[in-house]
Structures are given as structure tokens and as C-alpha cells.
Amino acid sequence: MYLLINIVLLLPVLALAQPTAPDSLPRGAFQRAGVRVGEIVQYELTYRHAPGLAVIFPDSAADFAPFEYVGRRYYATRTRQGRSLDRAVYRLRTFRLDSVQTLSLPVTLLRGRDTLLLATTPARVRLVRTVPPQTDVQAPPALRPNLQLLPVVDRFNYPYWLAGLALVLLVAGSLVLGFRRSLRRRYRRYRLRKNHAYFLAQYARHVERFTLSRSLTNMERAITLWKNYLSALEENNISSLTTREIVAHYQNDADVGLALRLADRVVYGNQFSEDETETDLAFVLLRTFAERQFQKIYGVS
Structure with missing residues (x-):
């Protein structure tokens, strides 16, 4: 009886300890x-x-x-x-x-x-097989040789081109480092020639317009162009100087002094001469002096 009572008491505990099956x-x-x-x-x-x-x-x-x-x-x-x-x-x-x-x-x-x-x-x-199975494993299918060449698409060889480009850049860099002074001098001479040709063309255009119209505006433009060109050529700022200061800057050059005085008399004094020789002479003297300054600096460069 005692054993039966213990078994009855343990049944709920065993039921709780046993995991429930899914x-x-x-x-x-x-x-x-x-x-x-x-x-x-x-x-x-x-x-x-x-x-x-x-x-x-x-x-x-x-x-x-x-x-x-x-x-x-x-x-x-x-x-x-x-x-x-x-x-x-x-x-x-x-x-x-x-x-x-x-x-x-x-x-x-x-x-x-x-x-x-x-x-x-x-x-x-x-x-699902897409190829039927071979019934005779010992006898493989006969192979037919085909030795005809097929065209192959050419491909861009990036490594060789990159290596060649690196070599070219290396050689170019070496040349630039070795001849940088000569290259710089050549480039400066090229710019001087180009700027001088542009100045002469623009200067001649202003002189021609002044000759046709006798307008003070065209004469002022020609004088301003001449001052700006010499300022850029000599790397100074004579465009802001007066006539007396410009003449002193060029060691009292006779051509510069005469040309600027004639131009000032026409522009500021409004004194046109019946003879156009004086204004033409002023333009010629200024152009000649600019060419002389260009040859001096171009020869040094």
C-alpha cells in the first residue's frame, strides 16, 4: 500500500518533467x-x-x-x-x-x-537529363578533327600601353627638367613675338581710324594702347605716369618726348594742325620706340 501511494504521488511530477512532444x-x-x-x-x-x-x-x-x-x-x-x-x-x-x-x-x-x-x-x-546516356561505355563517340583557324577579336593591350605612356611621361619629364630654362626662354620669346604682332596690328588700326575721322578718341586709344604695351613688355606701370614722368623714365629720350608733347597738344589742347605731318610723326615715333624696346628685350630673352 505504501508503494502504491508513492507511485500515485510521483505521477504528476513525472508528467511535468517529461517534455511534451510536438x-x-x-x-x-x-x-x-x-x-x-x-x-x-x-x-x-x-x-x-x-x-x-x-x-x-x-x-x-x-x-x-x-x-x-x-x-x-x-x-x-x-x-x-x-x-x-x-x-x-x-x-x-x-x-x-x-x-x-x-x-x-x-x-x-x-x-x-x-x-x-x-x-x-x-x-x-x-x-532531368538533356544528353542520352551512352549504352556502350567502352566505345566513345568518334571525334572529327577541325584544324580551321577561327578569327580572334583583337583586344587592347592595356599593360603595354600604360607602360609606354609611363615611359613617355618619364622621358618628357626628364627633358623638361633638363631643358626647363631653355624651354622657358623659348616660350617667353614666343609670347613676346605674339604680343608685339598684336600691338602693331591694333596700333595701326587706331592710327588709320584717326586719319579718317580726325577723332580725339582714336588718338587717345592709340596712346593708351602704346602705354599698356610697354607696361606689359617691361613689366612696369608707365600707363599711370604723366608725360613728364614717362620721358624721365626713358632717360629723356628725344623721340618719346617729342611724340608725347605733340599728342598732348592735340588731345588736351585740341590744337589740330592743318598739316597732318606732326600727328603722323608722333604716331611713327611712338611705334618706332616700341619696336626698339621690343628688340632690346627680345634679344635679352
Whole structure:
């Protein structure tokens, strides 16, 4: 009697200690019956369970042999009439040549500190062969030689071109470093010639306009152009100097003094001479002096 009473008292404790078994098992199935080598096939895994269970589906680290994992898509848990549905679709592919290939993925249940693996029934898929099997393995098919050359598209050889470009840049850099003074002098002489030719053309245009119109504006423009050109040529600022200061700057040059005095008399005194020789002489003297200064600086450069 004492033993019977103990057994009756221990039955509820044993029932609580024994983990409850799942009420259903997960199911896995391929969405197609056949698959080719390397072709992607979808494997659907579903599990219906009580809402209170913690369920973990396999991820990319699971063992999918003989298939290769490509991707997956999880769906949100749906609960209806006291039952929850978990669903996931895996994208797989195979390169095995077995006629029938199977896959079984386990689902993990979390119960406190314990875990329970629920295996699915193996799902099968048939391999679709695109090449008929050889009936006679000992007699391979006869090979027909073909020695005809096929055209090959030319490709741009980047390494050699880059190496050649680096060599050209290195040689050019060496030449620039070695002859930089000579190159700088040549470039300066080129700019001097170009600026002098532009000055002569613009100066002649202003003189011609003054000769035709006898307008003081054209004469002032010619004098201003002459001052600006000498300022740029000699790298000074004589354009802001007065006539007396310009003459003193050029050591009382007779041509400069005479030409600027004649120009001032016409521009500021409005004293036109009936004889155009004086204004023409002023223009000629200024142009001659500019050419003389150019030859002096150009020869030094």
C-alpha cells in the first residue's frame, strides 16, 4: 500500500518533467518534380504548430547536400483558429548526376535551455537529363578533327600601353627638367613675338581710324594702347605716369618726348594742325620706340 501511494504521488511530477512532444511534424517538398543540372529549384518548408512554440528554420549555414544553397525567403507567421503556420521557400541547385536526389531539413524547437530537432520527411526530385546516356561505355563517340583557324577579336593591350605612356611621361619629364630654362626662354620669346604682332596690328588700326575721322578718341586709344604695351613688355606701370614722368623714365629720350608733347597738344589742347605731318610723326615715333624696346628685350630673352 505504501508503494502504491508513492507511485500515485510521483505521477504528476513525472508528467511535468517529461517534455511534451510536438503535435505535428514539419513538411518539406520540392515545387517541381524534375530539375536539370545547375538549374534552380525551389524547396518549400512548412510547419504547423501551437502558437506558443519557439520555432527556428534553417538558414544559409545548414547542410543542403546534395544541393547548393542559392537563397531563401521567409514568410510571416500566420495564426488561425489556434494554429500557427511558419513557411519558408529555399532556392537551391544541384550539380550531382544522381537520377533521384533527396533533401530533409530539420526544424529546431526552443524549450527553455533545451532544443529539439524535428526532421522532415525526405523530399525527392528527379534529375532531368538533356544528353542520352551512352549504352556502350567502352566505345566513345568518334571525334572529327577541325584544324580551321577561327578569327580572334583583337583586344587592347592595356599593360603595354600604360607602360609606354609611363615611359613617355618619364622621358618628357626628364627633358623638361633638363631643358626647363631653355624651354622657358623659348616660350617667353614666343609670347613676346605674339604680343608685339598684336600691338602693331591694333596700333595701326587706331592710327588709320584717326586719319579718317580726325577723332580725339582714336588718338587717345592709340596712346593708351602704346602705354599698356610697354607696361606689359617691361613689366612696369608707365600707363599711370604723366608725360613728364614717362620721358624721365626713358632717360629723356628725344623721340618719346617729342611724340608725347605733340599728342598732348592735340588731345588736351585740341590744337589740330592743318598739316597732318606732326600727328603722323608722333604716331611713327611712338611705334618706332616700341619696336626698339621690343628688340632690346627680345634679344635679352
